[in-house]
Amino acid sequence: MDLYITAARALRVDITHILQTHLHADFISGHMDLAQKTGARIYVAKSAKCTFDHVPLSEGDTIELEDMVLQVLETPGHAPEHLSYVVIDKSCSDSPVRVFVGDTLFVGDVGRPDLFPDIAQELAGQLYHSLHDELLQLPDYVEVYPVHRAGSLCGRAIGAKWTNTIGYERRFNAALQIKDKSAFV
Amino acid sequence: MPPAPDHFSRCSDINRRGPARLDELPVVEELSASQFRERMSDPEMVVLDTRSYHAYATVSTSLAPGISISMATFPPLPAGFCPLTKGCCRWRMTTTRRWKPSPGPAGLGWIALWVTWTAAWAVEGYGTRGVQLLSARDFHEMIAGADDFVLVDVRAPQE
Numbered sequence: 001m002d003l004y005i006t007a008a009r010a011l012r013v014d015i016t017h018i019l020q021t022h023l024h025a026d027f028i029s030g031h032m033d034l035a036q037k038t039g040a041r042i043y044v045a046k047s048a049k050c051t052f053d054h055v056p057l058s059e060g061d062t063i064e065l066e067d068m069v070l071q072v073l074e075t076p077g078h079a080p081e082h083l084s085y086v087v088i089d090k091s092c093s094d095s096p097v098r099v100f101v102g103d104t105l106f107v108g109d110v111g112r113p114d115l116f117p118d119i120a121q122e123l124a125g126q127l128y129h130s131l132h133d134e135l136l137q138l139p140d141y142v143e144v145y146p147v148h149r150a151g152s153l154c155g156r157a158i159g160a161k162w163t164n165t166i167g168y169e170r171r172f173n174a175a176l177q178i179k180d181k182s183a184f185v
Numbered sequence: 186m187p188p189a190p191d192h193f194s195r196c197s198d199i200n201r202r203g204p205a206r207l208d209e210l211p212v213v214e215e216l217s218a219s220q221f222r223e224r225m226s227d228p229e230m231v232v233l234d235t236r237s238y239h240a241y242a243t244v245s246t247s248l249a250p251g252i253s254i255s256m257a258t259f260p261p262l263p264a265g266f267c268p269l270t271k272g273c274c275r276w277r278m279t280t281t282r283r284w285k286p287s288p289g290p291a292g293l294g295w296i297a298l299w300v301t302w303t304a305a306w307a308v309e310g311y312g313t314r315g316v317q318l319l320s321a322r323d324f325h326e327m328i329a330g331a332d333d334f335v336l337v338d339v340r341a342p343q344e
Contacts, residue, residue, distance in 0.1 A: 001207075023196075023197040023198075023200040023201050024196060024197070024200055025189070025193040025194075025196045025197045026190075026192075026193060026196060027196060028196060028199055028200065028204045029200045029204065030207075031200075031203075032203050032204055032205075032206050033206045033207055033208075036206060036208075048201060049201065050201050050202075050203065051201065051202050051203065052202065052203030079197070112186065114186070114189075115189045115193055153186075153187065153189065153190070153193075156186055
């Protein structure tokens with residue numbers, strides 16, 4: 001958490017929003033500490049049914065930050081309550097330029113849907129739709145910002161890079177080459 | 186893919202409820218080596234060592250021609266331990282004596298830091314143990330050597 005505060009100070013910006021993509025299963029999040037230290041509000045999926053003070057988000061909601069607009073996409077699959085955030089930089093255009101995809105899409109991989117074994121099949125089907133009907137609908141030039149890179153159990157063979165583009169993933173990500181939903185699941 | 190580790194089944198719900206803030210958690214209590222040893226003598230005390238696997242390594246090294254040392258990196262003691270019946274508390278053992286690395290050959294600072302790690306326990310005269318580390322070269326010489334050598338791989342299937 002101190003990393004975020006230190007980085008914000010270095011950039012001379014305030015942390016005003018804490019956006020959660022999902023309820024991480026692989027670690028305890030520091031959102032409560034960060035909210036207390038910064039006064040920022042916590043934004044999380046309405047479907048997560050969080051019991052702490054937060055702003056609930058659903059598909060189509062938007063968050064405005066100066067010149068930027070963040071559009072909320074519901075992208076379940078890796079986790080039932082998963083969100084992605086599409087960034088529009090209005091100082092440039094009204095087109096999306098970046099997307100924070102959490103654990104739905106990685107560089108060279110996609111999120112594992114089997115971390116909740118009881119609903120793994122259902123989540124795998126949702127992941128297919130989240131990838132093909134949500135994220136891959138974005139333009140090729142949109143930059144992708146996942147949570148993890150190589151070494152995380154949240155994927156199978158995640159690449160070493162932190163970021164990529166929708167276009168590169170569309171063309172080279174092996175999981176995205178499986179067009180048939182049943183084969184994907 | 187390896188199955189998800191055990192904690193995966195709990196973290197989501199903890200995050201849903203909002204985990205306890207760090208300033209709400211019990212403060213880590215520092216213990217001297219003798220205090221630590223005394224706590225360990227309680228039969229109800231269970232020791233949970235939270236250090237990484239590599240912290241158990243023992244490395245033999247040569248400081249100069251004719252002078253070699255072997256340093257155990259752990260006494261049979263951990264960085265934290267937890268009483269089963271008294272809630273969850275954590276302690277951290279502190280060193281009772283510290284050596285500052287003095288200017289010298291490259292690597293001496295690193296050695297001094299390592300000595301500090303086990304200093305408190307060792308200086309009190311308590312026993313130490315370690316897991317011998319082999320270099321890749323030593324390992325190759327062992328398996329390629331003339332002596333009979335049986336390699337037993339004890340890693341879990343997921344590794």
